[in-house]
Every structure is written in structure tokens, then in C-alpha cells.
Amino acid sequence: MRKTILTIAGSDSSGGAGIQADLKSIAANGGYGASVITAITAQNTREVIAAEMVGAALLQAQLRAVFEDLDIAAVKTGMLGNREVVEIVANELQLRRVPALVVDPVMISKSGHVLLAADAVASLRSRLFPLASLVTPNVEEASALSGIAIETIEDATRAGRNIIEDGAAAALVKGGHLRSNPATDVLVTKEGVRTFVGEWIETPHTHGTGCTYSAAIATHLGAGLPLEEAIMNAKRFLTEAIRAGVAVGRGRGPTDPFFFLPGKDRA
Numbered sequence: 001m002r003k004t005i006l007t008i009a010g011s012d013s014s015g016g017a018g019i020q021a022d023l024k025s026i027a028a029n030g031g032y033g034a035s036v037i038t039a040i041t042a043q044n045t046r047e048v049i050a051a052e053m054v055g056a057a058l059l060q061a062q063l064r065a066v067f068e069d070l071d072i073a074a075v076k077t078g079m080l081g082n083r084e085v086v087e088i089v090a091n092e093l094q095l096r097r098v099p100a101l102v103v104d105p106v107m108i109s110k111s112g113h114v115l116l117a118a119d120a121v122a123s124l125r126s127r128l129f130p131l132a133s134l135v136t137p138n139v140e141e142a143s144a145l146s147g148i149a150i151e152t153i154e155d156a157t158r159a160g161r162n163i164i165e166d167g168a169a170a171a172l173v174k175g176g177h178l179r180s181n182p183a184t185d186v187l188v189t190k191e192g193v194r195t196f197v198g199e200w201i202e203t204p205h206t207h208g209t210g211c212t213y214s215a216a217i218a219t220h221l222g223a224g225l226p227l228e229e230a231i232m233n234a235k236r237f238l239t240e241a242i243r244a245g246v247a248v249g250r251g252r253g254p255t256d257p258f259f260f261l262p263g264k265d266r267a
Helices: 018-028 056-067 083-096 118-131 139-146 153-164 209-222 227-243
Strands: 004-012 032-043 048-053 072-077 101-103 170-173 184-189 192-197
Touching: 004 018, 004 209, 018 032, 018 209, 018 227, 032 056, 032 083, 056 083, 072 083, 072 209, 083 118, 101 118, 101 209, 118 139, 139 153, 139 170, 153 170, 153 184, 153 192, 184 227, 192 227, 209 227
Parallel strands: 004 032, 004 072, 072 101
Antiparallel strands: 032 048, 170 184, 184 192
């Protein structure tokens, strides 16, 4: 039976990241995607032009509407934007006790636009991390959360340990920008450390990779897979989605979660 996976994140008007990327990734990995939109962004493949947060009342109404009707197998969070949103989402998730929660701590866009207010970081760590099955920061986010400059697998391991000290069950430091071992992700749990080595693909079209990856992991967790297997499946999927990146727009194009569909022109 197809499982319902909920994404709580911002909307990307270019369709490459955020809610749009999450829903594509969930569907491509066999789940049914539901969504709660935290913010509306005006962005394209080159930049985030503007962003406006959804009001508290509407955010809460979206959360209630979804949870009161749908059987949610897993949740992933993306752009939360500010402290009020983090608190509202954390309160709801604590109340609902979802089976699996993947927290993608979206802090800054690839074009450099700040997507999480400074005063929200403490709330993210104290309220949401303790509920998380997995936190999935990239190198820059893991460095900001841990205070550790990350260049090596050892650095990523120390940062991951710092993050799980906030209560998360596990941290996956994504290595797309890891200088010593690009495309190698580092999973840190209380039981130990495991690395996931991937293929480095030279391409400019990486918009939405973090969203696509975390949504895929959440979908596999929702289907009942163990954490490491969920990550392995999602990483294989992401690699092919990056390989098939779409040259749309004049900037950094998105990954293609539907790379496997027949009859697609790859030229």
C-alpha cells in the first residue's frame, strides 16, 4: 500500500526545490505526497528574489487539515523561515507523534538568500531536533549548527556528533561540498558512524538536491525501511536525478526526479 508522506516547506516558483521538488521526489520513490506550505518564494534558477511567510493561522489550519484526515507515515521539513513557524510545526509534530521525521535544516539558498532567521536556529535545535529520526544538513549548514569548520570526513563526523547531542536520533552530513571526499555523506548515530560514498557528477544543474534527497529518505522511512537502507536507496536515486539534471532557465537547473520515465529526451 502506498504510504502518505508529508512535506512541510516553502514553495519554489521555478519548480526546482522546496515543496515542488519534495512532491516529485516522494512520488518518484513510490509515496503519496501531502504538503503544508510555510512560505511563498519568488525565485528562478539564478536567485531568490523575495520570500513571504505564510501566516500562523493558515499554517496551523494546513497542519490540522492534513493530520485530521490523512494517515501520515513520515514527515520531512524544509524551509521553516522563522522562529514562530518552527515552534508551530514542533508543537504539532510533538502532538501527532509521527512515525518518522526527517529535518532538512534549510538555512540559505544556493544563490545566498537567507531562508532561516538567526533567532530560529536555537528553536530548531531545541524543539525540532529532539523529535527527528534524522537531520540532513549540508556541509555549510552542519558547520553553522555545530560551530565546526568542515573539510574532511572527520570534521563532518564531529559536526554530526554535535548535532545529535541536541537530541536527534541521527545526523547525515551531506558531502556534496566536502572538499576531501566530494559526494560522500557521513551518517552519525549514537551507535556509530557510517559513510555513504557516491559518484561525483560534474554538472551545474543541482538546484533542489537537498530537498530531493531528504524527501526520498523520508519516503523510504515511511515505507518501513531501516535508516541505513533508506539512505542508500535515496542516494542511488539522487545520483541518477543529478545525472539527468534539467537545463532549464539561465542559471542552475534542477535535478530530475523522473529520470526513469521512458521516452525522455536527454539531449
